[in-house]
């Protein structure tokens with residue numbers, strides 16, 4: 001097998017060719033893919049016709065333990081019957097488009113806010129693997145932002161100010177911003193978690209801003225001040241030079257590192273076109289030493 005990484009952006013994202021992920025079991029190839037992931041943060045694989053089981057199996061081979069509380073499962077049971085498999089689609093259990101007001105649709109629309117997966121959970125999500133099953137004929141992209149490049153382009157005094165800060169992330173917050181309301185029981189359950197504003201990866205020795213629309217405030221800072229800082233950073237870190245848009249084809253698989261990138265869905269006419277993808281996210285626990 002001849003693995004090739006073709007960069008798609010000046011600072012991150014590569015397309016990987018020469019591999020059929022259903023058949024990758026050998027450690028050297030997995031290690032080369034992981035190294036590529038560390039280098040690029042987002043990997044695009046074309047023509048990977050995965051079943052749900054193959055996607056789940058590959059995710060386990062790739063990174064171990066799977067996250068089961070990343071998406072709508074925080075609110076309702078998945079129609080797919082496996083909480084490690086997140087339904088990223090605009091259809092109901094019969095395959096019909098979701099009604100305008102359906103909670104699942106509104107929840108899915110919130111993916112249009114910049115975010116990282118499950119930063120509101122502890123542990124959060126590490127890698128997300130998104131597999132395209134039914135893609136509309138119109139563009140319905142996923143956009144990525146390079147949080148390492150954004151961090152590295154900050155002046156040193158700004159880096160020093162941000163380095164010790166802790167943000168609070170909650171899925172209730174990002175949904176409430178969009179007018180979603182929660183019962184007090186749900187709000188209690190979705191209280192959220194603190195996360196460092198800046199993450200360090202020992203393997204790459206690089207830091208990254210760790211931002212998401214789930215971040216509501218900075219711990220030990222007046223709420224308004226923290227919220228303004230988060231907004232400022234969000235605008236800064238998603239400037240065009242840090243961003244890349246992936247235009248989907250059926251059978252694409254895109255893997256991203258939630259520790260070094262943010263992402264968001266782009267809007268499309270979801271009443272007219274079906275769009276069905278499946279996401280598996282791994283749990284950001286310390287890897288077992290080899």
Ligand code: OGA
Pocket residue numbers: 088111117128130140141142143263264265266277279
């Ligand atoms: C996700 C996600 C964006 C999209 O799967 O976590 O945010 O474009 N998807 O569907």
Ligand code: MN
Pocket residue numbers: 111115116117263
């Ligand atoms: Mn997401």
